[in-house]
Amino acid sequence: xxxxxxxxxxxxxxxxxxxxxxxxxxxxxxxxxxxxxxxxxxxxxxxxxxxxxxxxxxxxxxxxxxxxxxxxxxxxxxxxxxxxxxxxxxxxxxxxxxxxxxxxxxxxxxxxxxxxxxxxxxx
Numbered sequence: 001x002x003x004x005x006x007x008x009x010x011x012x013x014x015x016x017x018x019x020x021x022x023x024x025x026x027x028x029x030x031x032x033x034x035x036x037x038x039x040x041x042x043x044x045x046x047x048x049x050x051x052x053x054x055x056x057x058x059x060x061x062x063x064x065x066x067x068x069x070x071x072x073x074x075x076x077x078x079x080x081x082x083x084x085x086x087x088x089x090x091x092x093x094x095x096x097x098x099x100x101x102x103x104x105x106x107x108x109x110x111x112x113x114x115x116x117x118x119x120x121x122x123x
Contacts, residue, residue, distance in 0.1 A: 015084045017075060022097045025078030027105075030098065033077040034109055038062060039070045043079060043093065047110055052090040 033039055038060050045058045060067050071091065074080040079098070080091050098106045 017082050017084075019075060019081055019094075020078045022078075022101065025094075025097060025101055027102060029077040030079055030102065030105070033074050033079045036070065036073075038066075039074055039079075040109075040113055042070060042074060042091075043106075044110060044113055046080065046091060046093045047095075047106075052092045054088045054090055056088075058091075 034043060041060065042058055046053060049057075055067065055071060060070070062070075071080070071082065071089075075082050078094060081094050082089055082091050084090070093106070095106060
C-alpha cells in the first residue's frame with residue numbers, strides 16, 4: 001500500500017510518520033480500526049477536541065505499548081494523522097478524507113457510540 005509522508009506538514013529534516021494516501025483508505029480497514037473500544041475512545045476524544053491532541057492528553061486504561069499499538073492502527077488505517085511537534089506526537093482525525101470517501105460514516109459512528117454510552121449508563 002503506497003504511503004504519504006508529505007501530508008504530515010512536518011518541515012524537511014524532521015521526523016515524519018507514514019500515512020495511507022486518501023485513495024488507499026479502505027472501508028473495511030476503517031471499520032476494523034473503529035471496532036476496538038480503546039481506539040473508539042481515542043477517536044471520540046479527538047472529535048470532541050476539534051483539533052490536535054498529544055498522545056498523553058488522552059488517558060487510556062492500558063499500558064503505554066498498547067496505547068502505541070492503538071494509535072498505530074488508527075494511523076495506518078487512515079483514521080488519524082500523526083505528526084511530531086518537537087518531541088510530542090500530535091494526533092488529529094482525518095475528517096475531511098473520511099468524509100470524502102465515506103460520507104456521514106464518522107458522524108454516524110460517533111453518534112452511535114454516544115447513544116450506546118448513554119444506554120449503558122442508564123442500565
